[in-house]
Amino acid sequence: MAEALTAALLQRGLTVDHAASLDEAEAYMAAVDHAAILLDLGLPDGDGLAWLRRRRAGGETRPVLALTARGSVEARVRGLHDGADDYIVKPFDADELHARLLAVLRRQGGYLGVSLTCARLTFDVETRTVRVGETVLTLSTRETELLELLLRRAGNVVPKRVVEDQLFGAGSDQGSRNAVEVYVHRLRKRLDEAGTGARIETVRGVGYLLRSAA
Amino acid sequence: MAEALTAALLQRGLTVDHAASLDEAEAYMAAVDHAAILLDLGLPDGDGLAWLRRRRAGGETRPVLALTARGSVEARVRGLHDGADDYIVKPFDADELHARLLAVLRRQGGYLGVSLTCARLTFDVETRTVRVGETVLTLSTRETELLELLLRRAGNVVPKRVVEDQLFGAGSDQGSRNAVEVYVHRLRKRLDEAGTGARIETVRGVGYLLRSAA
DNA sequence: GGGCGGCTTACATGTACCTGACGATTGCTG
């Protein structure tokens, strides 16, 4: 089921890390700042809701969608009470899950609200639209993800590792060669040609950094 | 309540500025680059969320944690939508607030790690980033290591022997010639050109010492 | 003035990064 779900979400343009257990999930979550978490309550190694309660107590703020076969009202209430942002009963439609996921993300509105900015650049989190002043700048999916990532930490260095994890998922240990560098290059070119006042600087051996042109 | 909260956070190793009103807060915020903002929505001189929305529109990117007595889901959603990074309902535990604060800072990237300072220099241990005031100063790996070493003992002499061991490993019995001197030279040059108020002094026959310019 | 410790510049090597191009895949369109 997880594989089918992963495929379905990938197909819809999202990046997915799949963990088969709570332990594995914690490992991923420590490494990557995921936008949301899908929590199957029927996991082998522990009670999903108890786990969620612990994470919430520990300061976890990422939105969580609980997946379960138990559809009773009481179960649903308990799930929401324990910190789930939405509660989805199996069997469910991939489209429905996708929609609910987007709804939660929209509600969360990103960490900063609706729009991120740097120089003449603005990025609308809701519509995932990039603007330079008034005119819309069209970027590919990956380019947009990269830009958003840099914008969220504008002025701060984003380690290359983090970029890799965010763009390609934490499971890309060996897979990617120099993809990050290529996308940085492409994004730089577009930002430059579009005359945004924003610039991506390289911090050798560490990562990249978005800022207004000097 | 604010006093108790201030005390609790101070006790946990954070530095806190307390403002009793939005006006006072703006004064502080103009003067200091705080790592995060705790916003009580029950302030006397205006709607906290409206204020937050205005600040976000004006380019405010610092993370904001909203504190409130209104615990309804709608209020929470509205808060997050208006640009809050987290939303905490009173009454809350000081530990929980602390944990959530750290989580937001970690997610924001940067500020969390203990930062070492000397004059206008700051070094973030977590991201290994060097700053002069606001601007990031890029150093090579070795230069960064050396600077960290000197910063950790700022004001005290660091024996040359110790520097060698730290930079090149204890197994560099005879191997390195005058590498330390070279790196001290390079670091001096960079610190000088960047206008940090920090200076590396030489203690003949012993080692080096970092301090604010005399 | 000779020896020592430290300063400074220069250089050879490796590494990290940039960048143009290519095959593969996907999505769209006629």
Place this chain on the structure above:
DNA sequence: CAGCAATCGTCAGGTACATGTAAGCCGCCC
């Protein structure tokens, strides 16, 4: 379904930078 365009990830060649060593120079102290 064929054909086209866009996007994706990889590679190869080039470039810029970091690194450690060497060599000449300066100032200190006897």
